[in-house]
Amino acid sequence: MTISAEKVKELREKTGVGFMECKSALLESQGDLDLAVTILRKKGLSSLAKKSGRETKEGLIGSYVHNGKIGVMVEVNCESDFVARNADFQTLVHDIAMHIAASDPRFISKEDVTEDVLAQEREVYKAQARLTGKPENVLDKIVEGRMSKYYSEACLLEQPFVKDPNISVRELIAAYIQKIGENIQIRRFMRYKVGE
């Protein structure tokens, strides 16, 4: 049985566990994602899967102003004030604020993209794809591919992290959850540009 890279990625995002462990868990579960999470948890590897359900009420407000002209404010939540005071967490909050200043996301996660925007993007991509003259069932695949590109441009969690474009912001946060041992969530952000 072969496991798609996409599926391994999904499991990594869900658990924060490394590529090889995720792949082997998926092979063991025969591609069943929930079962793979359980397998990783049994091995004590996926603390993230448990943690991502936990309530986050503490945290920090971070801000970053670039040259007086672009400003960002972000609230990042964790579970305890103890962790909020932790230097690692403060670094994460600062890096996220700086990332937002540089990468200008419109939403936090895929789920936050509004129906209007989704419908509009799909329509544009479909119209563009039609110009290629390919059959309708292929068009849908093209559109889905373009949508996934849209998410990685518009959604903070899907964007490549500005200080290390090999990982997404979601993966950056997953790594901190593993390191710090508490659930971490970006609650809200705001980005101002002078005169916009």
Place this chain on the structure above:
Amino acid sequence: MTISAEKVKELREKTGVGFMECKSALLESQGDLDLAVTILRKKGLSSLAKKSGRETKEGLIGSYVHNGKIGVMVEVNCESDFVARNADFQTLVHDIAMHIAASDPRFISKEDVTEDVLAQEREVYKAQARLTGKPENVLDKIVEGRMSKYYSEACLLEQPFVKDPNISVRELIAAYIQKIGENIQIRRFMRYKVGE
């Protein structure tokens, strides 16, 4: 003829000119506000009255985070980037951000208070005033008095400036307009509190 303190205050806010000059201009204009502005302008005193109509497209983004738990971001506009780089202007932007963190305004100016909120406040004050058993025409006066108190609590420009409660934020800005010689406007702000 007597000139009410309220009227002098209104002219001061419109022009940024001192109390005595405003009062004498109002006496000369027999209480006509627009004419008083013209009188002050003829004397070269009210540069503010001219400046407040000028377009503001430049400016600065300021931010202030208190203890990691309360964060403010504000955009303050002026007319030129030259002024935006000026140390006085930067001080003003910083002071406004700090003021917002401390005083938690809901709106920038009276005009920004939504109809819903206005109607609701009026209703509450009217109900409270009725309990006093006073006649209806007196109630309206009480309600107006309470509304003016509401504005000074909820509107940034009407709030007493946190570093000098003898002046409002509007007066603070008027003083900077006089000093710097450009129109200045608070365009927008956002205040975050962890977990709220």
